[in-house]
Amino acid sequence: MNGxxxxxPLQPAQxxxxxxxLSALSGGYRGDLAPHLIPPDSSPNLEGIRFEQGAIxxxxxxxxxxxxxxxxxxxxxxxxxxxxxxxxxxxxxxxxTGTSNLQLEVLxxxxxxxxxxxxxxxxxxxxxLASIQGILMIADGDRLFRWSESIETEIREDxxxxxxxxxxxxxxxLATVGGVPANGNLxxxxxxxxxxxxxxxxxxxVGVERNGVEIDxxxxxxxxxxxxxxxxxxxxxxxxxxxxxLEDADEIxxxxxxxxxxxxxxxxxxxxxASALTTKALAPAAISDLYNFNFDLDVSGPxxxxxxxxxxxxxxxxxxxxxxxxxxxxxxxTYIGETFDITAVGMGAGDKFRVHRTAVGGLAIATFxxxxxxxxxxxxxxxxxxxxxxNKTVDLDPKAGLETDASIDNVSTLAVIAGAPAARMIFPxxxxxxxxxxxxxxxxxxxxxxxxxxxxTGEGSGQLFLVAAQSDPxxxxxxxxxxxxxxGALFRRRSIMRVFLTGNALxxxxxxxxxxxxxxxxxxxxxxxxxxVMFLGSDFQVYLLTEQGPQTVGTxxxxxxxxxxxxxxxLVDSSYDEGFHTYVLGIPEAGASSITRLWYFDVMAFHTQxxxxxxxxxxxxxxxxxxxxx
Amino acid sequence: MSTNPFLPEGRSDLPAQRFVLAALSGNRVVVFEExxxxxxxxxxxxxxxxxxxxxxxxxxxxxxxxxxxxxxDPTNVVIYGSKDGxxxxxxxxxxxxxxxxxxxxxxxxxxxxxxTGSDLRFRVLFNTDVLVNVYSYSVRVxxxxxxxxxx
Numbered sequence: 001m002n003g004x005x006x007x008x009p010l011q012p013a014q015x016x017x018x019x020x021x022l023s024a025l026s027g028g029y030r031g032d033l034a035p036h037l038i039p040p041d042s043s044p045n046l047e048g049i050r051f052e053q054g055a056i057x058x059x060x061x062x063x064x065x066x067x068x069x070x071x072x073x074x075x076x077x078x079x080x081x082x083x084x085x086x087x088x089x090x091x092x093x094x095x096x097t098g099t100s101n102l103q104l105e106v107l108x109x110x111x112x113x114x115x116x117x118x119x120x121x122x123x124x125x126x127x128x129l130a131s132i133q134g135i136l137m138i139a140d141g142d143r144l145f146r147w148s149e150s151i152e153t154e155i156r157e158d159x160x161x162x163x164x165x166x167x168x169x170x171x172x173x174l175a176t177v178g179g180v181p182a183n184g185n186l187x188x189x190x191x192x193x194x195x196x197x198x199x200x201x202x203x204x205x206v207g208v209e210r211n212g213v214e215i216d217x218x219x220x221x222x223x224x225x226x227x228x229x230x231x232x233x234x235x236x237x238x239x240x241x242x243x244x245x246l247e248d249a250d251e252i253x254x255x256x257x258x259x260x261x262x263x264x265x266x267x268x269x270x271x272x273x274a275s276a277l278t279t280k281a282l283a284p285a286a287i288s289d290l291y292n293f294n295f296d297l298d299v300s301g302p303x304x305x306x307x308x309x310x311x312x313x314x315x316x317x318x319x320x321x322x323x324x325x326x327x328x329x330x331x332x333x334t335y336i337g338e339t340f341d342i343t344a345v346g347m348g349a350g351d352k353f354r355v356h357r358t359a360v361g362g363l364a365i366a367t368f369x370x371x372x373x374x375x376x377x378x379x380x381x382x383x384x385x386x387x388x389x390x391n392k393t394v395d396l397d398p399k400a401g402l403e404t405d406a407s408i409d410n411v412s413t414l415a416v417i418a419g420a421p422a423a424r425m426i427f428p429x430x431x432x433x434x435x436x437x438x439x440x441x442x443x444x445x446x447x448x449x450x451x452x453x454x455x456x457t458g459e460g461s462g463q464l465f466l467v468a469a470q471s472d473p474x475x476x477x478x479x480x481x482x483x484x485x486x487x488g489a490l491f492r493r494r495s496i497m498r499v500f501l502t503g504n505a506l507x508x509x510x511x512x513x514x515x516x517x518x519x520x521x522x523x524x525x526x527x528x529x530x531x532x533v534m535f536l537g538s539d540f541q542v543y544l545l546t547e548q549g550p551q552t553v554g555t556x557x558x559x560x561x562x563x564x565x566x567x568x569x570x571l572v573d574s575s576y577d578e579g580f581h582t583y584v585l586g587i588p589e590a591g592a593s594s595i596t597r598l599w600y601f602d603v604m605a606f607h608t609q610x611x612x613x614x615x616x617x618x619x620x621x622x623x624x625x626x627x628x629x630x
Numbered sequence: 631m632s633t634n635p636f637l638p639e640g641r642s643d644l645p646a647q648r649f650v651l652a653a654l655s656g657n658r659v660v661v662f663e664e665x666x667x668x669x670x671x672x673x674x675x676x677x678x679x680x681x682x683x684x685x686x687x688x689x690x691x692x693x694x695x696x697x698x699x700x701x702x703d704p705t706n707v708v709i710y711g712s713k714d715g716x717x718x719x720x721x722x723x724x725x726x727x728x729x730x731x732x733x734x735x736x737x738x739x740x741x742x743x744x745x746t747g748s749d750l751r752f753r754v755l756f757n758t759d760v761l762v763n764v765y766s767y768s769v770r771v772x773x774x775x776x777x778x779x780x781x
Contacts, residue, residue, distance in 0.1 A: 023766055025678065035715060035749065038681035040767075045716060048676030048756075055699075055763035058676040058756045061666030062652070065659045073653035091651075093659055112659075579648025586652075594655070617676075619669070622653035630649055630661060 024054030028602070028613035031560045048617045051602075059617055065630070066112040069105070071095045075127035076625040079136040083151060083183075089629045090149075092136065096124055102138070104147055104414055107630075116414035118145060126524055126570065126623065128425040132433050135453045139423035143416045144435060146454065152409040153182045157400030160190070160254070160389025169256055173389045175401040177250040182407035184246045186210075189238040189390035189399040190254055194222040195231040196383030202261040204385045208239065209253040215241055217257065236390055236399045252402055254389050261383040286375035289345050291353065293326075295371040297335040301364030306331040309366070310356040313344040318352045329360065420456045421446040421463065425523055427480040429488050430501060432508065436490075438476040443467065445477060445490065445499075447509050460505050471495045471516045478523035481533040484547050491526055494519045494538055496545070518543075518550060522572035527583055529576050529603045534583045536572060540565060542585065542601065553606060556614045557599055567591035575624040580604075586624050595621040667759040676756040679716055680767070683750040689774035692745040695752045697738050697767040701729035705760035709740035713747025721745050727762055735765060746774060 027042030028051070035044045043049075050059040075094030080087065091107040102122035105112040120143060128139040138145040160175040177186075194202050201224045208216040216239060222232040291313075299307050310327040314320060324342035344353070353373050357366050390397040421444060423435035433453045437444035446463035449455040466477065471494035479491040480499070488499035496515040502508060518537055520526065525536035532546040534553070540561040542554025554561070565572075567588045573595060575584040581604035586595035598621065602613040650662045660670055668674065684690050692711050699707070706726055710719035723740035740752075750771060754764055 025764060025766065030681075034682075035751070036682040036684060040681060042681065043678050044681060044751075045679040046677065048674055049678050052763060053765070055765040056678045056754065057761055057763045058667075058674075060662045060664050061668045061674070062654075062660035062662045062670060063666050064670045065651070065661055069653075069657035069659070071657060073657050073659060076651050076653055076659060093653075095657070575650050575652075577648055577650050582650075584650060598652075619652075620655040622655070622657070624653075625651040627649045627651060 025056045026051035026054045026605075026613065027611070028556065028615055030556050032555050032558060046615060049615055050600075051613070051615070059615075065091075065107055066110060069093060069095045069112070071097070072124075073622045074122075074125065075129055075138065076623050077129035077131065077136070078625070078627040078629075079131045079147070080628075081131070081134040081149070083134070083149070088149070089627070090136075091627055091630065092129075092147075094127055094129075094138065096122055100124075102140075102145060102414065104412075115149075115410075116147065116412040118414050118416070120145070120416045126573065128423070128427075128524075130426045130428050130433065132428045132453050133431075133451065137417075137426045137433060137453060139426040139435065141424045141438075142422045144420035144423040144426060145414060146417045147412070147414045149413075150411045151182050151407050152411055153405040154408050156181075156404045156406035157392060158402040158404070159391040159393050160401035162391050162394035164389050164391065166254070166256055166387050167385050169259060171387075172253050172255045173387070174251055174253045175389060177246065177248060177252065177402060177404055179404070179406050180248045181246045181404040183405050184241075184243040185405045186241045186243050186246055186252070187238050187399075187403035188241070188252055188254075189236050189397070189401055189403075191233065191235045191237065191386075191388045191390065191397070192218075192220050193231060193233045193386045193388075194220060194383070195385075196261065197228055197230055198222070198224050198261050198383065200224055202259070202383050202385075204259055204387075205257040206387055207253075207255040207257045208241075209251075209255060210243060210246075211251050212253070214255075215243065236397060238399055238403075246404065254387055256385065256387060259383065259385055285347050286344075289343050289347070291342055291344050291347075291373050291375040293338075293340045293342060293353070293355075293371075293373055295338050295355070296369045297330055297338060298367045298369075299330045299332050299335075299364055300367075301332060301359070302362040303332070305362035305364035306360045307364050307366040308358040308360055310358065311340060311342050312354050312356050313342070313347060314352045314354075315344075315346040315348065317350050321354065321356065323356075330366070332364065417454055417456070420454075425477070425479055427482075429480070429482055429499065429509075430486060434480055434488070434499075434509075436477040436480060438478065443475070443477045443492075445509075445511060450508065460508050462507060462509065464509075464511055466492075466497075466511065470513065471519070475519070478520050479526035479535070481526050481528055481535075481545075483533060483545070487547060489514070489533060489545060491523065491535065492519045493521055496550075515550065521569040523570070524573045525585060527574040527576045529583050530578075530581050531603070531607055534574070534576075534601070534603070536561070536569075536574075536585060536587075544603075544606070553601060553612055554614075556612050557616075561587065564589040564597070567593075571595060573621070573624045575626045577626060584624060586621050595619075595624075598624075667761070673759055678754045678764075680752045680769075682715065683752070683769055683771050684748055689746060689748055690750055691772045691774055692742045692750045692752065692769065693772055694742070694770040695723075695740045695767060696769075697725075697740075697754065698735050698765045699727055699738055699762055700733070700735045700765075701727045701760060701762040703729040703760045705729065705758045705762060707738060707762055707764070708755040708757060710753040710755060711740075711742045711745035712751045712753065713745050713749070715749035716751050716753070719753060729760065 023041050030038045030042040048059045079090040093105045100121040102118040123140040130137045136147040158178045164173045202222040204220045206218045207214045308329045311324045312321040326340050390401045392400040425436040427434045431450040433448040435446045443466040449458040449460045475492040486501040490497040498514040502510045520535045522536045532544045543550040544553045571588045573586040583601040585599040589596045600615045605611045605613045709723045711721040712719045725738040
């Protein structure tokens, strides 16, 4: 047979316009359409691809965290908790030891560190993890473990420099936190002394700074005193602070912010208007022997006459007079506010000043008024302050300059919670821990006391035996997710129930029927995502569940899942990347004993463009997880 | 083209729950990251297959595949051609691509001589550790008429 007998001569190229135009390639995988019907931006087969700016590119690679575990990893998760004013994010790896005990490791400085091993055995299953109110809850189907950490501390002491002393404005002295604090507790100790005389008292303000930022201001006040020996002391004053983020090498500084004191002997003003003769009242001589004369003067008399005003002082009470050397001459006229500084050495109590007038060129007459002599005398004792940051080691102060809490041990508790139900799955819901038990015909939905994850029997806790099922005789409890405020979805194999807060402390949670003929056989496929909850349905369709009900989003991969998901659906796992809003579904293909393929769904593209964009990569995985910090 | 297109400059992480972890075979825990080109040091390939290029029940020949791309470094992209709906990929064309030019795109071209059939497809294979973004493509398909083909 001539296979080419009907071959036409080569025709000119006839490009299909729909195949030639430029378009993005981010349509994703389409397994639900015949290959010739798939849009040009989509693919009937892709592997290890991701989409970026509408383009296709290789998917991200992966970096190993620490060494490999000695046995299969049955749980990975992040445990977040707050203790001693610090937030902790522990990346946890869970394995089963050779003796079937639960071993918990934490990634520390890039390597896995064994923190604890349970006394109790653990099942070789995917573990359900939930970090709730400071406790990591771990369920294996028969037990409910708790892991928590608390920090044991001791006081760490750091000193200010030996012999330190500051006394002037803006003087500082510094001490450094010498180790990693376990929390934000800080005590700062220093001594203060104020000396000197004052009329209104002396006020000293000392600032306490952390890394240059003031965290406190301490005020010390000494009362008014004329006693030259007056002194007030505050020894080893210790103040306590709670500082978020206190760290190793933080600098704690004492700074003199202000010294406020009144001069006990302020400017003395002496007056004698009538005689232009005055007496110095107080014993101390003026500072630098300077005295200031002030007066008004009216000079009258024959034309051309004048007055010489010789400013004099007497150091023997008026017995003899000495000219200060200041002797201005005033012609006839009126003078207001005349002022002169003179130097008068040797003045004491009772000594006097005067103006000696001499007429020049006739009988001129001078009339003084507002005559004053003013001068300043020094205080009897100067104000001094001293601030001393405490030094226990060398100066033998009773307290160290700084006290912080140093961590000496992390106390780890990994054990089965007494009184807790045998839980297959554990979830947070509002202030409660919620546990599911799929024990054959005993389908138990249990919850804790509000706010206490360790109390499953106290007031407010409870459990419901969900024996009545419409869609399936047993209808195992498979998973749970919070849908909205006070609303949760309880996934069973063939139905979904609605969980709500009752407001009744004696029966805190209520459960009602919601969706029948749809549930999940893959409890670990349930994942909270943007705008709802995604899960692999019991019909192998992937759904986005909202309070309005389920929406199918897995149509492009539905046939693939039906074809490949022939093994144990308990091995299905999932994760969610909030950075890219991507739901990750891990499935074991063709009866494999672990996940062999990851399917990725672009949740954001669904919300913004109503597009079902799926992509995939083949990779062997034991467990999936998402964490916020590495 | 940035090697970290999703991270603002100066940021090494984002606050969201955005690090996807997996425990792989060999009990190794890994984190998927945009800066990583391998899986725990092992290179991997990625491919994207086109839909069928035949829009009618007619035979066609795949003549040329052109694609718009950018790359962080010079490398190669392999374009395969299939005439049987991707069952076999007998013809390949290695396209050298340019790189290192920020935000600039180029066109690459692959030419085929023997890919004639009723279900033509092409495959883009990324088989190096160099990042290449392929934004779009254009194909030249010649109609061969309604005919039966023999291999």
